[in-house]
Amino acid sequence: MTGMTANRAKARPARRGAPGAPRRLIYLSLTAVAFFSAIPLYYSVVVASRDNAALAEVPPPLVPGGNFFANVARVFDTVPFGLALANSVLVSGSIALSVMFFSTLAGFAFAKLRFRGRNALLLLTVATMMVPTQLGIIPLYMLMVKLEWTGTMYALIVPAMVSAFGVFFMTQYLSRALPTELLEAGRVDGCTTWGLFWHVVVPVARPAAAVLGMLTFMSAWNDYFWPLVVLTPENPTVQVALSTLAAGYVNDYVLGLTGTALGTLPLVIVFGLLGKQIIGGIMQGAVKG
């Protein structure tokens, strides 16, 4: 399915319409934007590979130095960064898997099953995307105290196990990509609805679910406020550990920026490898039918 759309896009004529604005100007603007998007990350790598004395130089250093591994060792000595990485992988991974599963399940029901109140429930789902749930953070914290989940990863994973965006995204995808005939054929062969889900829906949903999983993983990895509220610096995620670095060692920019580079680069590498699919996914999810 996805392959077909991609081919069709490529088959479009290379040039169309009047050449309006000069193309050189367009490339120049886009290159400038790309430059400004990349420079802060590049700069953090430059600082992370130097020492604090180099920062006071005018002009500031523009290329990486040789201190990177010494700085990394300092980060690991200052905060439990290994534990933070492990926690972040656990939390983001669990959330991503859970959101993929529940979104595909609900997306299947909304896209292809008939039941009373379907449209109303789908509308309600979309409406919940507009609710600023951050405002409920105080009772949510009280709830976590009651459940004795504060300071544990349950407090991060369980509330994030479903996502309205995910449900909407998979509904959009499945209503286009899942042929109704395939489901009917499955029914004729005696499949239960659950059987249809595993044998017909899941294989079709896999590409979109993978994109959803990556997006969810990234936003869970970067989630900041709630982990800060509910966790302790002794058992942190990467973002909480970074914030400890940034808050506790104000004048040690090198330490802070090394932590930043360490916490961001894994994600950027994954993103660099899979960016094309992720962007394709965002573009697909964003088109509203």
Added chain:
Amino acid sequence: MATRAPDRLAAVPPGKPVRPRRRVRRHLVHQLDVKGSPYAYVAPFFLLFSAFGLFPLAYTAWVSLHEWVLLSDEQTFVGLDNFRTLLADDYFWNATFNTLSIGVLSTVPQLLLAIWLAHLLNRPLRAQTFFRVTLLLPNVTSVVAVVVIFSQLFGRDFGMINWMLSWFGVGAVPWNEGVASSHVAISIMIMWRWTGYNALIFLAAMQAVPRELYEAATIDGAGEFTQLRRITIPMIKPTIVFVVITSTIGAMQVLAEPLLFGVYTLTGGVDRQYQTLALFIYENFIKLDLGYASAISWMMFIFIVVIAGINYLITRRSRGGLL
């Protein structure tokens, strides 16, 4: 056709006369499966969302009517007292002003820039994927990283931005100290992180606009800018409304940027010059004054609904686009 009819006739009779009990039960199970399972499939979302999204939000209202301290078990009902104190609290109005100022400074240029970028990308280009991937790069960078990096860039003495400004003869700007300068710095961080993301959403919508419209406009001699204003923007209006509302909600809840820009001071600068509403809530939460913090949350919720509503009306009403 002719060959099929006899088959069908032959197939029906055997099943009809006798209906064994087993078949009835299987029929019931099948009915239950078809009628019931859709609800079971959408239920996890609604249950978890109600428990961890909706219930806390509603419960905030109840807490806001109490003198409520986390560690003690006593909660005194005080009615609207928290709200009365709040409306007379200068810090609250200061935080409201800061939130609105940062919100306007970050959102308006961001959305205009995003539409323009999407427009530039909405044509066949070389290195198409490369440009799109770099657009999303800032959004992949965590907010902590963004603020740590930008705080360094905005540093007064050794920051790169002041160094560049010095080429044009501008003296060292203390970005962190002033009201205007700190709002600009924070807005730039927010813009940097979200412009590309919104541009991609606009781009997705723009690609659904029929090509013929542009071809016809070109024949009629309409220029690039006219086409953007008269065709693209009206055609993607639902998406614009969606993005404006989600950006408004996001802008009203800005917390991490001012918190980290002030190196973790809950007041948002020495003189509260960039304390946002969300940060004001957090400050009271840390003081364990949960009743007051919840009252601020509800005021903020009301602000969000009102401002999102106004923006919805403005973006929907405006004919021929936003420009």
